[in-house]
Amino acid sequence: MGVLRTLIIKEIRQFRRNPFMPKLVVMFPLMLILVMPWIATMDVKGINVGIADYDRSDISQKIVSRIDASEYLELKGMFADYPSALAELEDGKIDLILEIPAGFGKSMMGTPEKVSIWANGVNAMKGSLGSQYLMQTLLKCFQDIRASRGLSIPESTIETVNFYNPTMDYKHYMIPAIIIMLLVMVGGFLPAINLVMEKELGTIEQINVSPVNRFAFTLSKLIPFWIICLIDLGICMVLAWLVYGLDVAGSIWAILLAAALFIMVISSIGVILANLSETMQQTMFLMLFIILTFILMSGLYTPVESMPLWAQKLAFCLPPTYMVELMRAVYLKGATISDLWINYVALGGFAVLFGVLAAITYKKRG
Amino acid sequence: MQYPIKIDGLTKRYGALTALDGVSFEVGKGELFGLIGPDGAGKTTLFRLLTTLMKPDEGSATVDGFDIVNDYKEIRNIVGYMPGRFSLYQDLSVEENLEFFASLFGGTVKDNYDLIEPIYSQIEPFKTRRAGKLSGGMKQKLALSCALIHRPKVLFLDEPTTGVDAVSRSEFWDMLAGLKQYGITILVSTPYMDEAGRCERIALINDGKILKIDTPGAITDPGMTLEDTFIRLIQEENAKDDICK
Numbered sequence: 001m002g003v004l005r006t007l008i009i010k011e012i013r014q015f016r017r018n019p020f021m022p023k024l025v026v027m028f029p030l031m032l033i034l035v036m037p038w039i040a041t042m043d044v045k046g047i048n049v050g051i052a053d054y055d056r057s058d059i060s061q062k063i064v065s066r067i068d069a070s071e072y073l074e075l076k077g078m079f080a081d082y083p084s085a086l087a088e089l090e091d092g093k094i095d096l097i098l099e100i101p102a103g104f105g106k107s108m109m110g111t112p113e114k115v116s117i118w119a120n121g122v123n124a125m126k127g128s129l130g131s132q133y134l135m136q137t138l139l140k141c142f143q144d145i146r147a148s149r150g151l152s153i154p155e156s157t158i159e160t161v162n163f164y165n166p167t168m169d170y171k172h173y174m175i176p177a178i179i180i181m182l183l184v185m186v187g188g189f190l191p192a193i194n195l196v197m198e199k200e201l202g203t204i205e206q207i208n209v210s211p212v213n214r215f216a217f218t219l220s221k222l223i224p225f226w227i228i229c230l231i232d233l234g235i236c237m238v239l240a241w242l243v244y245g246l247d248v249a250g251s252i253w254a255i256l257l258a259a260a261l262f263i264m265v266i267s268s269i270g271v272i273l274a275n276l277s278e279t280m281q282q283t284m285f286l287m288l289f290i291i292l293t294f295i296l297m298s299g300l301y302t303p304v305e306s307m308p309l310w311a312q313k314l315a316f317c318l319p320p321t322y323m324v325e326l327m328r329a330v331y332l333k334g335a336t337i338s339d340l341w342i343n344y345v346a347l348g349g350f351a352v353l354f355g356v357l358a359a360i361t362y363k364k365r366g
Numbered sequence: 367m368q369y370p371i372k373i374d375g376l377t378k379r380y381g382a383l384t385a386l387d388g389v390s391f392e393v394g395k396g397e398l399f400g401l402i403g404p405d406g407a408g409k410t411t412l413f414r415l416l417t418t419l420m421k422p423d424e425g426s427a428t429v430d431g432f433d434i435v436n437d438y439k440e441i442r443n444i445v446g447y448m449p450g451r452f453s454l455y456q457d458l459s460v461e462e463n464l465e466f467f468a469s470l471f472g473g474t475v476k477d478n479y480d481l482i483e484p485i486y487s488q489i490e491p492f493k494t495r496r497a498g499k500l501s502g503g504m505k506q507k508l509a510l511s512c513a514l515i516h517r518p519k520v521l522f523l524d525e526p527t528t529g530v531d532a533v534s535r536s537e538f539w540d541m542l543a544g545l546k547q548y549g550i551t552i553l554v555s556t557p558y559m560d561e562a563g564r565c566e567r568i569a570l571i572n573d574g575k576i577l578k579i580d581t582p583g584a585i586t587d588p589g590m591t592l593e594d595t596f597i598r599l600i601q602e603e604n605a606k607d608d609i610c611k
Contacts, residue, residue, distance in 0.1 A: 002469065003469070003470060003472070006466060006469040006470060007470075010455070010458065010462075010466050013457075013462065014457050014458065017457045017458075017496075018457070201453065202453035203453050203454070203455055205447075205449050205453055206447070206449075206453055206454070206467070206512075207470070208419055209417045209418065209442055209445065209447045210442055211439065211470075211471065211472075212470055364419075365419055365420060365438065
């Protein structure tokens with residue numbers, strides 16, 4: 001234990017003297033939490049709508065002004081007929097066409113005529129979400145018109161209620177994912193950089209000719225960054241609460257336990273990669289590849305369930321998949337440790353597996 | 367008598383290149399033994415084998431009776447190694463480096479202070495300075511102190527004076543001579559012929575092979591310098607190789 005203590009004190013001294021690192025580990029979470037949730041949002045805004053109005057009644061005017069007032073929809077132009085609107089859509093100037101048939105206004109008193117919506121599906125997300133917004137806007141508009149004339153309101157409207165994230169605030173959905181990204185970056189890169197630096201500077205030779213045990217040396221590379229990551233996690237959680245009003249629905253201890261295991265996994269992977277490579281370039285390239293795979297495949301941005309089956313199987317071999325699911329469940333749904341025991345067991349298993357691999361791949365004799 | 371360093375037919379290859387080719391010699395207890403040879407002669411490879419950083423392809427060697435392949439753990443407790451390249455922590459201070467290496471071996475600086483005192487006292491006024499900010503001569507004194515702080519039985523110094531000024535070099539050899547009273551066996555390599563004279567015995571090494579082993583006086587041809595002798599030996603060796611081909 002004495003040797004481990006010596007090694008850790010050395011790591012902390014080196015870290016504090018580094019002119020760059022201590023600033024980085026504070027600035028990094030600040031940047032990520034203050035900036036990223038606004039960017040990594042799934043809300044689609046600024047959908048350009050063109051209207052082909054064959055009706056030209058006061059009803060169609062009401063619809064037009066309602067669309068114009070919408071937060072998400074942007075009225076780009078009025079067209080005499082559908083073909084001229086379609087030409088605009090083909091040019092990419094508008095995303096949606098709303099066709100109001102002739103006589104639509106009058107038909108409102110009895111059985112309404114059908115309005116049509118055409119969407120550009122090249123950007124699938126924009127197309128489908130946009131037509132949904134447009135439909136909702138129209139329904140609301142029709143209800144108001146019929147109500148103002150004392151007519152019955154059709155009951156056919158579909159109502160969607162979102163549990164756990166009632167306002168469908170994607171910032172809340174993304175914050176747990178952004179925290180995981182931070183842990184992957186800080187927890188993965190820092191130990192890898194540190195270890196490969198010792199190789200490049202030759203200082204590791206002095207360790208290799210000493211009786212230092214490989215487990216002690218490996219732990220001395222993991223523990224300091226484990227502490228730094230937990231501090232970063234704290235900064236993120238406080239900021240998420242202060243800036244976005246996002247409180248942990250479940251227990252903070254459930255998050256801390258998961259993060260403690262997850263950082264161990266990710267730091268061990270960093271150490272393994274550094275052990276396997278000779279230079280900083282090799283380590284960085286390997287690390288970037290692994291991290292990119294983690295971020296894209298773990299359900300951080302796109303749900304694992306919508307991946308092809310083979311990719312789903314692969315995703316369940318990756319540690320972050322368990323962490324992403326767990327963080328969102330605890331943060332947004334208030335799930336407990338016993339609800340998510342499989343995720344904790346998986347993360348714990350990965351931590352032991354990669355921790356041991358990190359020590360084994362460290363060879364004191366080349 | 368058991369030799370602290372006993373090398374028997376040690377061979378190491380890097381792919382097609384044979385860095386060490388059947389090297390054999392012994393170093394006696396407390397001896398200051400010099401390994402003299404040009405760059406690329408295989409000096410560093412020999413050090414890396416003896417300090418258990420690499421495994422040999424053929425042959426065997428013992429350090430203080432321990433086999434370099436099987437008893438590597440024991441060897442790491444009893445040797446001190448100063449690599450050719452300065453490899454202490456540049457962002458730690460002088461005393462922090464010394465404390466670090468002392469406690470890596472489970473000891474403290476005080477335990478063996480008597481051993482390093484003559485060397486360390488010269489850099490002690492700068493003990494709070496970062497190792498990276500020291501001059502070449504001071505770096506080398508600190509590296510020697512760190513290699514000695516656990517009182518090793520055998521000390522390996524790989525080109526310790528390369529890149530150091532003449533005065534510091536001379537001081538450094540005085541320090542090595544001073545270590546004799548503690549019975550520490552020293553294997554030191556150098557490309558400088560003038561330093562060879564400070565060793566008790568020297569081995570001339572070229573192209574992975576030992577050309578000759580003797581005291582510096584006996585090895586030198588009458589009326590010639592050591593350098594000229596060395597060059598003559600290398601030329602003879604090359605001529606022999608040519609005949610074989």
